[in-house]
Ligand SMILES: Nc1ncnc2c1ncn2[C@@H]1O[C@H](COP(=O)(O)OP(=O)(O)OP(=O)(O)O)[C@@H](O)[C@H]1O
């Protein structure tokens with residue numbers, strides 16, 4: 001009889017509702033994977049046994065519970081390590097990973113496979129306190145000019161962490177509450193590209209974004225100087241921020257070069273050692289084929305991705321059979337430092353793979 005695998009999931013109720021659909025549970029079941037809900041009211045060590053734990057919870061208590069579970073069940077796979085997820089909970093460290101990306105055969109940020117296409121991140125600066133907020137010299141020093149986007153520094157998935165404001169002038173700055181990141185607003189034709197990564201799988205889709213801001217609009221801006229908004233790409237026609245000039249024909253928008261997107265996705269996956277994330281990309285209208293990564297999200301809304309059930313089921317099968325890349329182990333072999341918890345975890349992962357190699361589903 002073919003071995004069955006058990007994957008425990010620990011997700012907030014909203015995420016559970018969108019992600020754990022019957023279609024996913026059934027497809028996985030047919031392929032030998034049982035998706036089991038982890039009860040957050042009970043100790044994790046009292047549940048299972050699980051071959052793998054998928055999670056999008058955080059906090060000291062949860063991290064400790066995961067640790068205790070790994071100690072008790074050394075063969076479990078944790079997707080993903082809380083340490084690694086932390087990097088994308090801060091809007092500076094998440095984009096630093098992009099800046100640090102070195103893509104093979106790459107010069108000046110240009111992959112040789114992708115003709116003239118280049119990528120980077122928008123200019124940005126962190127504001128830690130109210131005093132530095134009104135210091136326009138600080139903005140100048142970072143090459144920032146209005147309009148800018150103010151984003152909470154922390155991107156931990158709380159509603160607060162998604163509250164953004166477009167800031168048009170000095171007056172607008174005074175309304176902001178640090179700690180925030182001030183990021184240059186880059187005109188990009190009102191279309192955003194969301195790149196979903198599921199292990200080795202990469203899928204880029206288009207979504208609507210904030211509309212461009214013209215020089216004329218900037219002159220005629222209200223005294224308020226800010227416009228608040230939240231989660232634009234999930235907005236409906238009725239509740240769009242500012243009601244502005246949204247681009248309604250995203251189907252006409254040209255996709256970014258596929259090689260560039262997969263190169264960035266692979267690079268990010270390897271350097272962050274995460275399996276489940278997406279990143280947002282915009283095409284900088286000021287420069288030809290230049291793309292900016294503006295956001296990275298851990299365990300995003302996969303249910304909005306085409307054929308998410310089969311993509312995720314393939315991933316689950318690969319992971320329990322040890323077919324996915326094990327970046328942690330690779331990095332270690334290359335001499336890169338790996339934290340002890342990750343080291344421990346990856347060693348466990350590799351043990352599990354060899355034990356299961358050859359299993360059929
Ligand atoms: N630098 C920028 N220039 C122009 N538009 C931007 C920029 N940064 C963000 N935006 C717009 O604001 C939206 C929200 O920004 P961002 O993706 O950083 O927020 P978020 O709350 O983390 O989003 P998500 O829901 O994807 O987690 C983007 O989808 C895009 O429409």
Ligand SMILES: O=P(O)(O)O[C@H]1[C@H](OP(=O)(O)O)[C@@H](OP(=O)(O)O)[C@@H](O)[C@@H](O)[C@@H]1OP(=O)(O)O
Pocket residue numbers: 014015018056155156157158194231233278297298299300301302304
């Ligand atoms: O469901 P969650 O609460 O995890 O919300 C995530 C949301 O997915 P949803 O569509 O299922 O709401 C994601 O949307 P897409 O990028 O895929 O469009 C993205 O906005 C993430 O940033 C959110 O994660 P958070 O930053 O809040 O942790």
Ligand SMILES: [Mg+2]
Pocket residue numbers: 280295
């Ligand atoms: Mg985003």
Ligand SMILES: [Mg+2]
Pocket residue numbers: 155295296297
């Ligand atoms: Mg985000």
